Amino acid sequence: MSELNKTNLKGRDFLSLKDYSPQEIIQLVDLGLELKQLKKNGVSYKPLEGKTLGMIFQKSSTRTRVSFEAGMYQLGGHALFLNANDLQIGRGEPIEDTARVLSRYLDGILIRTYSHEEVEKLAQYADIPIINGLTDEFHPTQVIADLITIKEHKKQLAGLKFAYVGDGNNMTHSLMIGCAKVGMEVRIATPHDYAPKADIVALAKEAAEKNGGKLLLTTDPKEAVSEADIVCTDTWASMGQEAEKEIRQKIFASYQVNQALLNLANKEAIVMHCLPAYRGMEITNDVIEGAQSVVFDEAENRLHAHKAILAAIL
Numbered sequence: 001m002s003e004l005n006k007t008n009l010k011g012r013d014f015l016s017l018k019d020y021s022p023q024e025i026i027q028l029v030d031l032g033l034e035l036k037q038l039k040k041n042g043v044s045y046k047p048l049e050g051k052t053l054g055m056i057f058q059k060s061s062t063r064t065r066v067s068f069e070a071g072m073y074q075l076g077g078h079a080l081f082l083n084a085n086d087l088q089i090g091r092g093e094p095i096e097d098t099a100r101v102l103s104r105y106l107d108g109i110l111i112r113t114y115s116h117e118e119v120e121k122l123a124q125y126a127d128i129p130i131i132n133g134l135t136d137e138f139h140p141t142q143v144i145a146d147l148i149t150i151k152e153h154k155k156q157l158a159g160l161k162f163a164y165v166g167d168g169n170n171m172t173h174s175l176m177i178g179c180a181k182v183g184m185e186v187r188i189a190t191p192h193d194y195a196p197k198a199d200i201v202a203l204a205k206e207a208a209e210k211n212g213g214k215l216l217l218t219t220d221p222k223e224a225v226s227e228a229d230i231v232c233t234d235t236w237a238s239m240g241q242e243a244e245k246e247i248r249q250k251i252f253a254s255y256q257v258n259q260a261l262l263n264l265a266n267k268e269a270i271v272m273h274c275l276p277a278y279r280g281m282e283i284t285n286d287v288i289e290g291a292q293s294v295v296f297d298e299a300e301n302r303l304h305a306h307k308a309i310l311a312a313i314l
């Protein structure tokens with residue numbers, strides 16, 4: 001079954017979609033879809049026998065942690081959950097030393113932390129592939145799952161209108177890059193002071209121009225959602241921003257994905273959210289539980305996306 005993996009990504013880090021070409025992103029999406037089908041058919045595929053993934057978590061996680069661990073197991077390998085506070089990095093051992101030591105035991109490391117630079121440093125000093133399981137700046141594994149979900153429901157990627165409403169955060173950054181690279185029309189609506197970072201916007205704009213997509217930034221949720229094929233949101237206060245929760249609820253109040261906003265989208269539009277969701281804040285209960293919501297397919301697809309990434313790079 002080795003012909004399944006048509007990627008040429010062995011040994012690569014997976015830190016950001018910046019580093020992946022449109023073709024490589026699409027190959028991962030297609031591999032994820034194939035692995036999903038295989039799993040549904042009860043066929044086992046174990047290219048990672050004897051391989052171990054270390055998973056360092058400095059922030060909470062349900063989906064990323066469990067789907068990577070289950071995914072490694074399904075691919076014939078093994079995963080180790082490493083709470084950062086229990087490692088010596090929690091007591092100040094440098095990431096450079098941790099990287100070199102763990103490289104002697106493991107075949108890959110997944111890390112979820114705050115600073116993206118920390119993950120880059122880990123990758124620089126490790127000689128095994130490093131996977132970014134979320135930083136303050138990016139959440140790239142989520143976007144492979146999101147693209148799988150969109151392709152499943154819409155049968156295409158290029159040419160679709162993708163609207164994101166809410167905070168210009170790590171999800172926004174990764175979605176902008178990923179969706180622009182596959183040729184979508186990306187619309188991002190955030191409050192003025194919560195727009196995505198300018199350097200990442202510039203990068204996504206360039207990617208959109210190169211690949212037949214578009215990028216629109218606005219402060220008007222209605223403009224973003226109008227006739228969209230996909231309506232997506234995320235929490236208004238990401239991990240690490242707990243202290244700003246209340247003030248953010250006020251600032252973002254008019255950026256809620258509710259039925260009135262969704263009515264402006266294409267009738268067949270799907271609603272996405274990486275989860276965890278805060279009902280009554282960024283999304284209403286009726287919309288997330290409604291017929292257009294695909295959030296649990298999206299969550300399931302983390303498993304298939306992660307298996308694709310692991311099978312490709314480890």
Ligand code: CP
Nearest residue numbers: 061062063064274275
């Ligand atoms: N969407 C996502 O990354 O979920 P977790 O925080 O539960 O991993």
Ligand code: NVA
Nearest residue numbers: 169171234238239275
């Ligand atoms: N933006 C959110 C995503 C959670 C998966 C966060 O960083 O907390």
